[in-house]
Amino acid sequence: MFVENQIYMKKIFTLLLIFSLSFQLSAKEGMWLPHLIAQLNYSDMQRMGLQISAEEIYSANKSSLKDAVVHFNGGCTGELISGKGLLLTNHHCGYSQIQSHSTLENNYLEDGFWAMSQEEELANPNLYAAIIREIKDVSNLILKGTTAEMDGATRDSIIEMNARALLETVKAEQPGLEFDLKDFFFGNQFLLISKVLYTDVRLVGAPPSSIGKYGKDTDNWMWPRHTGDFSLFRVYADANNQPADYSEDNQPYVPAQHLKVSVAGVREGDFTMVYGFPGSTNQYLPASEVANTVNEYNPFRISIRDKILMVLDRKMRADEAASLKYASKFARISNSWKRWKGEILGIERTNALEVLKEEEALFKQMCGAIPELNSEKDLVAEMDALYAKRVPVNMERYAYIEVGYYGIEAFRHVLGYSKLIELAEAGDEEALKNEAERMIKRMEGFQKNYDQELDRLVAINTLPIYLETIKTKPGPVVSKLQQKGSDKWVEAISDYFKDAPYFKEDFVTNLRKNPAKMAKKIAEDDIYSLSLEMYEHFFEVLNPATTTINLEIEVLQARYVRALQRAFPKKSFYPDANSTLRVSYGKVMPYEARDAVNYSAQTTLSGVMEKYVPGDYEFDLPAKLIELYENKDYGPYGENGKMPVCFVATNHTTGGNSGSPALNANGELIGLNFDRAWDGVMSDMYFDPSICRNVMVDLRYVLFIIDKLGGAGYLVDEMDIATVHPSESKTVKTDEAKSMAEPVKEGSQG
Ligand code: ARG
Ligand code: GLU
8 A cells, every 4th residue: 555655656746747847838828817916927927027016917906007908899908008098909909990980081091090189089989998896706606506416507507596696796786897707717717807897988099001900911910020000099087087978078087007108128038928808718628629620620611711712802803992892801701711720830830739648648647646536537538529529510510600601791691681571471561661771771881892793702612612511400492402413503502693682773772662572572582591591500400419519518628627737736727718807928039930930029110111012902101101211210219220110929818919018027018919920829729838929019119100100299298108128127126025015106007
């Protein structure tokens, strides 16, 4: 017995040693919960160069950096950079607001926009900025009544009941706040997050797209990068500094904290942290599901989008009107398409599947060595089996998502007529008339950016893939097409488009004159019938088929994370991104993308000029910028005669981190996150610090554009500018514990 124990201990010791070595390498990986930084990350961060206290980063009851970080309309991040509510985010995050204020005469997307006073700022209905008040662990309350042996569905229903009760209570107690209840580690942990929602957020400034979107889709996801991807807004509040809907009487919001902006710049090896709202990641997948993703899902989805993009590209190059209509659709479809391709390459290049399999073998050994984990030693194999079982149904789901949802525009559009058809069948004249008017408006909006011939080309190129893929209980229209044989499909689909009523000259007139008759016509139309059938098949057949598997997977993944935490108690684990506030940290670092290809960490304005192609759709530049470059008129923002533009670092980020502040060792703003480098976009599943890089605009370039190009230097005057690089401001902290306990000085961050 004793001897056996000794062998166990030795085994565990060696395993832990191997594990801690690999842990050292990836120490920069992770999207950490701000309220746990003091406990989990602080000493690591200090070792890497951080000079401020954990409490200055996040505090529940004092002002801290988190009060300057905002969730921008739920999908992006932004930060407050002045005592008057000035908010910085990406150009691509503010894009639809900038677009909504643009007209042919005042084309702010093309020419840029700079409010020269607060009166000139532009209001944006439906835009909000949320600031987190507090993050609280409520796992015990939420999990009360559940047991480890319960099946997923029962457990979920108990959790839902507990959650409802909790939310009701806190909402009644704190009526001014909004609450999110979020689950972490596959339902192992629950956090209650309170936040304040500001709904009067006005547009202050944006560079021309030739700067804010410089390089467009060609440079998207790429390094070296030369994009000034930023825009400026201002948050307003009522006379008591409380959130309020737009009113002329509102005043600029005075934040509890705003970021200091550093013009001291960045150097290789500098500590950086990114504070923001990453959307979603998959860090705990077994190797087998990562393999499914890069071998099955990604190639399949890419192959469908290849076809869509090919059709779009050909048309857009030949026809300027089409290129305007389809620019944003092209950008939307190519964004993930390009990322998926990068994921495949990144997983391959880093040998991720082998590394993950080794880690799984180690986990299994640990389970064998630790008696209480014996029951979990085949967990990964069980997960593998479930994920494998899901592949065929998921392929069908993706076929619908890519073809019926993202691909053929008419298919999505016509689904909107189901209400009209319903009302016509019910015979409610008045409601029918109103619905017809609503649909006419919708149709007019749709037509503005629609090209029917283009859509038909998308349909004949992609619908065949859908028809070939669907095997699970296809509906009658799909079955009939499938039986016809693939050589008949192109003609059949083309006929659908020829016969469809929506694109006929007199459609709107007829719909207005006789909605009941048109409703009947639509109900019998082939595009409508097929699209509705595909939609219902997705929701009634494919989704339910995955729901059961997903629930089982969720239970196993939860067990897996729990077991990992017990097998490797020294390691800190971070939960997958789920649109909650996180901190990532790393260093400004060059990287070797592949054999003999080494990338520097910083780009400059001369690189912007090297890419310049006059008149080009992606690489044109404003004359003013060229003039500033030729005169080297960089003001206080340049460094050694050069104007810094973008830089990369090893911060672990994902979609949703767009617009996040990148802070230096003193917590000062040095960069604005907007992308990742292509070689490392597999970091959503597997982070490798040797090639995973986040891409930021250098704050000095942002200030240079605002001041020198936009002539809006008064905005820079609003900010608190720091001029000393952290390496020169370094104070030797003799007593760390003392410095951590020190109260945050009011306004010490600006
Ligand atoms: N790749 C960046 C992000 O994921 C920027 C996307 C917007 N830019 C573009 N060219 N599509 O979402
Ligand atoms: N552009 C992304 C966004 O909009 C950030 C890039 C990434 O995925 O890391 O959030």
